[in-house]
Amino acid sequence: MVDDHAIVTETLSLRLAGVPGLVMIGRFTTDYPDLLREIATLYPDVTTVEIEPLGPATGTVLEAIHAACPRGQLVVLTASNDTSLAVLAAQAGASAWVAKSSTLEHLALVLSGVCDGHAWYPPEHLGAILRVLRSDAGSRQGATRSLDMLTRRQQEVMREIVAGKPYQQIASDLAIAEKTVRTHAANIFAKLNVHTRRQAVEVAERALCGGTPAASGPVRLV
Secondary structure, three states: OEEOOHHHHHHHHHHHOOOOOEEEOOOEEOOOOOHHHHHHHHOOOEEEEOOOOOHHHHHHHHHHHHHHOOOOEEEEEEOOOOHHHHHHHHHOOEEEEEEOOOOHHHHHHHHHHHHHOOOEOOHHHHHHHHHHHHHHHHHHHHHHHHHHHOOHHHHHHHHHHHOOOOHHHHHHHHOOOHHHHHHHHHHHHHHHOOOOHHHHHHHHHHHHHOOOOOOOOOEEEO
16 A cells, blocks of 8 residues: 555554455555565555645556556555546556545455456546547557567567566566667557557557456455
């Protein structure tokens, strides 16, 4: 769990401890300097994030968290009711938006449900989210067709990115320089007409991986 108030994560961790199927493995403040490294190390099934203090940076921060744990689910747990932030969260791959005024039972249901492919957003945000996502989907269709434009090496790099590996690891696996990996990644993003790893993975997973497997066993929560 990631929140700007430590007392919130401490209180929720105690209350969620009694929920069957949920295991709390970490809690951090939003400004914790090693947040991404901790998430990459713990590799949780679900990360909850309070996005209210992030404001316009919501999309960027959620993208970074997803890059640190590509197979994990993102759930916004927030006091905000800002539709523009809900749109940014959805674009960044957040599976759910839960108000802090919700019951503990609803939160537990969402945390378990996102691992089974479910999504939750309040009705008041859905209109704006769907309009933006439809627009994004139209542009991604052209990007999907661009996959066959990737060179063999770029396809190798893309598969490593889809696997969630950092650039340093990709360079080691492919026996090339990290700078070369970053150059390949930039060229891949340009060909796919995307701007982030998250967007590239969304395009490539459909074509190369056939989707993301659901988690099994207890949900491991940060």
